[in-house]
Amino acid sequence: MPPVFPAAEYDRRLAALRATLKAQELDAVIVHTPENVCYLSGHATPGYYTYQCLIVTADGEAALLTRETETVNAAETTNFERITGYPDSSDPILATAELLAEVAPGARAVGMEARSWFLPPEPFLRLTALLDTAGARITHIDGVLAAARLVKSPLEIEQIRAAARATNAGMTAAAEAAVPGASERTVAAAAFGGLIAAGSEYFGMEPFVASGPRAGTIHASWTDRVVRANEPVLLEMSATVGRYNAPLMHTVWTGPLSGEPAAMATACAAARDAALAHVVPGGSPAAAHAACKAAIADAGLAHTYRKRSGYSVGIAFAPDWGEGHLLSLGENEQRLFEPGMVVHVVPTLRVRDSAGIGLSATVLITESGHEVLTSCDTGPLR
Incomplete structure (x- = not known):
């Protein structure tokens, strides 16, 4: 299924998010809630029951991380060039930290959702620990995403x-x-x-x-x-x-x-x-x-x-x-x-x-x- 909206609609949404990131002095945001991922990228799949995330940086990068077999869906439903798939045998939390390091090297302030149903406590704690080890402080950005969608x-x-x-x-x-x-x-x-x-x-x-x-x-x-x-x-x-x-x-x-x-x-x-x-x-x-x-x-x-x-x-x-x-x-x-x-x-x-x-x-x-x-x-x- 092609993206629901023209590329300009998603560009507008991403631009608004990037303006907020800059205003809050955040280098990047990691989004896990399927509705927020869809709102910002167009990506929609019944396979959201497996781990996926969207990374958006303040300086213009955006990347989707999905299960490897879902990358075909992501290519069809979005206009993104950077779509990364992780094998079923790998750790998607580690893959998230690695992808963030690629698109936002040296990031010191990262936004994350604290109330996403699709990032339970165990992977949430592991991801925040990995980012903390890399020297990044975490800011919760649930309210920002909610206000954008209302x-x-x-x-x-x-x-x-x-x-x-x-x-x-x-x-x-x-x-x-x-x-x-x-x-x-x-x-x-x-x-x-x-x-x-x-x-x-x-x-x-x-x-x-x-x-x-x-x-x-x-x-x-x-x-x-x-x-x-x-x-x-x-x-x-x-x-x-x-x-x-x-x-x-x-x-x-x-x-x-x-x-x-x-x-x-x-x-x-x-x-x-x-x-x-x-x-x-x-x-x-x-x-x-x-x-x-x-x-x-x-x-x-x-x-x-x-x-x-x-x-x-x-x-x-x-x-x-x-x-x-x-x-x-x-x-x-x-x-x-x-x-x-x-x-x-x-x-x-x-x-x-x-x-x-x-x-x-x-x-x-x-x-x-x-x-x-x-x-x-x-x-x-x-």
Whole structure:
């Protein structure tokens, strides 16, 4: 697969990172998180479960280190000239230190991620020890990389729009399949087919399908359970295009709801709309979360809500389709919304072993407000 974007887009990103390195007096940075590697280079492969890293120097060098068999993928997905492969029999941590010495000889200040899922404690400690022995001090640069990815460029937004179209198609297919007598497995198959036929590549996380009382459990995916009449079916999924994501949670029900599930459905729609009112330039993610919670509490259903109210979305590899570690709609979020950010607003009300209702939207923050990208016209009331 060729690079998703023209070379100029990656050059712009690398130039911004190099400017930051110079401002912080760093000679180079070593990046391990697959989403950050992809953002800066275009490199994307399901083989990220093996060790890989990207080295960017302040003076203009950039190099990818991957498993030797993955170098073909790297050559196809990037515009890089320097791609180094390590054999399966070698030590990739030692190879990283050696490659850094080649592209940034005598480096005395090196940036590294401290919170990457893909550099566990043991290799992290070995790599920092090797750099320390070589005379380099380590600076953690997670925040710098996060800030760069939060506001999307016009080209990134094009990819997210394409992902949203595929998500909407997959959700519609699943919602139409969620009828009494159908199994959750059948509904999930419809979701997969709709997502992939509409343009999705491999997902950041699998679709979720949970009917009736199973919807009361978070992250419940499909089983052989058969959908019954007069019960909700909770659906959540995200297509992935160019590694960019646009999730949607939606609930359909197969007849009249009554009692607590009916109240949850009304409250969930109100909570989503209350949160969305704050998702505008200069708006506060914490205020959006508070408004979401208040709408649920006003309905007497605060006991059904135990989570954040949304998160940033963009580039993602499994095990997640979101960027909640970059920005979340929660009490402690300090950063304000800006044009070009994309967030998934996702209130979900659940009662264990009883029911679950979720109604969400992925939205693009514009200069004057927001634009809803993901939605489903099928349901929720059938």
